[in-house]
Amino acid sequence: MIKNYLKIAWRGLIRNKGYSSINIVGLSMGLAACMLIVLYVGHELSYDKFHGNADNIYQAETEMTFGKDPIYIPYLDYSEGPKSKISVAGIEEYLRYQKISENVLVTNTETPSLKFSEDNILFADPNFFEFFSFNLTNGNKREVLINPNSMVISERIATKYFADADPIGKSLQLFGNMLFTITGVAENPPSNSSIHFDFIMPISSMLRIEKYKEDIEQGYSNFTTLFLLDELADPKMVEASLLNSIGKNSGDDLQKKYLLKPLRSLHLGEDWAKNKYIRIFPLVALLILILALVNYASLSTARSTTRSKEVGVRKVMGAPRKAIAQQFYFESALYTVISFVFGYFLCLTTQSKFFELLGVEVDKAFIYSPEMLLSLLLLLLLTIFLAAAYPAILLSSFKPIVVLQGKMSKQQGGVALRKFFTVFQFSISVVLIICALVMDRQLDFFRHADTGVDRENIVMLPFSGNLGKHFGAFQEEVSSLSEIVETTSGILPLYKGHNMMSAQSDTGDEMIFLPTLTINKDFISMMGLDWAIPPKDSIAQMGNKSAVIINQAAVARLSLKDNPIHQKINDRYEIQGVLKDFNYSSLHHKIGALSLFVKNDPSYAWLEQGGVLYAKVGPKTNIPTILDELKIIYQKYENEQPFEYYFLDDVFDSQYKAEDRLAKIFGAFTGFAILIAVMGLFGLATFTALQRRKEIGIRKVLGASVENVATLLSKDFLKLVLLAICIASPFAYWFMDKWMENFAYKAPISWWIFVLAGVGTLAVALATIGFQSIKTATTNPIKSLRTE
Structure with missing residues (x-):
């Protein structure tokens, strides 16, 4: 059957x-x-679902509150993990790891020419491969990280440095002249892992590296710390026990507590x-x-x-x-x-x-x-x-x-249902079209909004402490290039982060976190920032450590006077000038308070730990050529960190990658929806024409023109499409209005977007129906009237 x-x-x-x-x-x-x-x-x-104990693993996070502002730090200090296991009931095991933030030069000791700058390096506790379920292809998971000079590498790194040879027992050189012996090879972490690594070394190795050892000893080190809880343990009770055991309050203004985040929630977390x-x-x-x-x-x-x-x-x-x-x-x-x-x-x-x-x-x-x-x-x-x-x-x-x-x-039930289907299909299509147009308009608004910063033709060159020690000579050589109009410097690249400091409001009733930028004296003029209240003295004379510049939002946030010149923040930093508000972060958020510390140190000692050089490229410059010249100069002073550059306008645009991707995918899915709806409309139009072929034949015999017949076949379908547009438009407006609530600055949802979507949909529908209608209207009526 x-x-x-x-x-x-x-x-x-x-x-x-x-x-x-x-x-x-x-x-x-x-x-x-x-x-x-x-x-x-x-x-x-x-x-992280693939880990055997994923449901019982939690990451510890520190919440500190200054006044009314909470700050969440997803780390614990070096000593807090071991203390927690001893003093807190419900914790079976702990694991600490720290990912190196900068690139590190790695050299194959047997073949010194095989050296690369690597960035996927972790220091971890010896129980890393017992705590997690990452697989080792070579090595014992309990022993690979016991010795301070041991190292586990991923399969891709084993191939990169040793080809088909067995890497076990061989050495790699990192952090200058330190040798690490390879004791294990791990499978490449799966794509659905929130922890990625190519090199793993024991935490005890950090005590052999001066800059990390100093941070650990002074309590400045931050380690991602995870706890494996007993199956019967209550995470909330463990949080409270952590506070009682290792948490301390520092005065009235600082309050601290600990939070436990499930491992499987870390990937999505707060990612909008x-x-x-x-x-x-x-x-x-x-x-x-x-x-x-x-x-x-x-x-x-x-x-x-x-x-x-x-x-x-x-x-x-x-x-x-x-x-x-x-x-x-x-x-x-x-x-x-x-x-x-x-x-x-x-x-x-x-x-x-x-x-x-x-x-x-x-x-x-x-x-x-x-x-x-x-x-x-x-x-x-x-x-x-x-x-x-x-x-x-x-x-x-x-x-x-x-x-x-x-x-x-x-x-007639089938006819009514088919009409409903047609309206439903085109309603969805119109909603998607309007959403795609609104998203594209919002992205265009982002890219062309006046942020108060002159971003055009500015290239940023980040550098480490190695180059920072010779920054003056480096900047001089870059400035000497004929294609470079001017240069300046700062601690951090603009739009890629900022530092923070706590500040007491002028009324004294709350502590406020104030974003800070540390910049050279030429930064303000080069970026085209405007003054609300200019400083009385020249910017070039503002090398005083107690001098600070703030923006208009900071004046309001700190409850200062309208003219706060010479007022002090925290009784320490004297305000020398007020800048007009400019967007120093994305347009998702309103412009917040900002403080700027201007440096005028000819020795550039403040950049010895690293920073960024801003170089303004002249118009009509061959960009690849100038980048090659900058790379040559960079490599004269830096042979460990790779040459990197960012154009300021590209960095600004990259803040909206999520919206850009969403708009492109919506566009692709909209195309799918329209094509499916058009195919269905074409099929229905073809079938309707086939059903009415004798009627059309009689009309043509009685003198109906091709235009009359095409109109007859098209008008009912076009009415349905028009109804779909009327139904879809309010839904699309509501949906996009909700979406736009995520942005502090947004383009208006203009009426012409709905008109454009409606006219475009009608045009596509008319072309689809019209093709079949004209084909039917031009058919010889003798064929349709012939007796079957």
């Missing part, structure tokens, strides 16, 4: 190639989009972009799948009149309704399986671009993992059920007497 059902379904598919192609292509596209989103969302939700993706993408996937299914159901019910006599005859011959429903279920299953196969290949060919657009890497091992394959199988079964349900119920419900008397055309 099943074989017979499939044979009938296959014959129907071959006989109706046009409708079959529309159904299969539409479903394939919808399923491909769903598969991509299932893979992405599944990957994001699976982070990822959380938005996780919430929005499943909804988009569901909408696109519904569009494809609606497309299928609409065309299936449209063709119901051509199958009605078949159903009527089978019922007269004794076929039960159940058997007829089963036949149509198998037909739908065949269409869906074929669509699924095509959709899967489409997913495989586009997934690399999709993940690249999202800025994530997904291992093939995860893509082909049992969990993901099971998810795709469930998607297939769900699609088969949803695609087959309505057509099977509808077609198996035909009454044989009504059908065989030729009265099917009088049943």
Whole structure:
């Protein structure tokens, strides 16, 4: 019986190639989009799940409150982990690790020419591979990190430095002339791990490196600290015990407490972009799948009149309704399986671009993992059920007497349903179009907003302490280049972070955290910053450590006088000038208080720990050439850290990568939705023309023109599309208004966006319907009036 059902379904598919192609292509596209989103969302939700004790591992975080402002620090001090295990009930084990923030030169001692600057370096407790479930291909997990000079490397590093040779027992040179012996090789961390490493060395090694040893001894070191809790332990009780055991209050203004964050929540955490993706993408996937299914159901019910006599005859011959429903279920299953196969290949060919657009890497091992394959199988079964349900119920419900008397055309339920489907499809499409246009407009607003900073043609060159010791000579050589207009310097690159200091408000009732930038005297003029209250003395004379410049927002935040010149912050820093507010961070947030410390030290001692050189490139400069010249100068003073550069406007734009990616993906999914809707509209228009071919033939014989016939066939569909636009616009406005609440500065949602989306949708629909209408209207009426 099943074989017979499939044979009938296959014959129907071959006989109706046009409708079959529309159904299969539409479903394939919808399923491909769903598969991509299932893979992405599944990957994001699976982070750190592979660890055997993942559900009982928590990361400790310190919350410190100054006045009313809390600060969250995801670290503990070097000594707090061991103390916690001894004094806090419920903690079975602890692990500390610290990732090196700067690049480190790594040299193969056997082949000194094999040296690279590496950045994925961790110091960790010896129980690292027992605490976590990272696999070792070589080495004993209990012993690989016991000795202070031991090292575990990843498989990719083993290949990079030793090719096919066994690296165990060999040495690598780091941190100048320190040798580390390789005692283990670990599998590359999976893409869904929040901890990534290429080199792991024991924490005890840090005590042999002067700059790290000093920080540890003085209590300035910050270690990511994780606790493995007993299965019966209450994390809240452990937090309270941590406060009682190792937490201390420092005066009235500082309050400290500890928080435990589940390991599996760390990846998403407070990441706005990822959380938005996780919430929005499943909804988009569901909408696109519904569009494809609606497309299928609409065309299936449209063709119901051509199958009605078949159903009527089978019922007269004794076929039960159940058997007829089963036949149509198998037909739908065949269409869906074929669509699924095509959709899967489409997913495989586009997934690399999709993940690249999202800025994530997904291992093939995860893509082909049992969990993901099971998810795709469930998607297939769900699609088969949803695609087959309505057509099977509808077609198996035909009454044989009504059908065989030729009265099917009088049943209008199918027509009303198809109209609803058309409105529904185009409503979703219009919503997506409007959302894509609003997102693109907001991104354009970000890129061209007046931030109060002259960002054009400024390149930033970060450098370490090695170059910092010779910064004066380095800056002089850069300034001597004819293509460089001017230079300045600072501790941190603009838009890539800032330091903080605590400040007492002028009323004295609260402690405030004040972002700070440490800059050279030429920074303000080079960046084109404007003065609200200029300093009385020259900026060049502001080398005094007690001098500070603030912005207008800081005046308000600290409750200072309108003219705060010579007032002091914390009875220490004297205000020398007030800058007009400018955006020193992204436009997601309103401009906050800011303080600037201006340096005028000719020895540049303040840059001996590293900083950034700002160089303004002249107009009509060959950028690759000037970058090569800057690299040559840089390498004269720095042979360990690689040459890096950032253009200021690119760094500013990179703050909106999440929105840019979201807009691009919305654009791609919008294209999917429109194409699916257009295909469905084309199929319905074709079927309607086929049903009315005799009517059209008679009209043409009676003198109707091609224009009359095309208008007759098009106007009903265009009314439905217009209705869809009217329904979709308020929903799209509401949705985008909610989305825009995430931004302190935003472009208005203009009326022309809705007009453009509506006109564009009508134009596409008109072109789709018009093609089939004109084709039908120009058909020879003799063919349509010929007796069958």
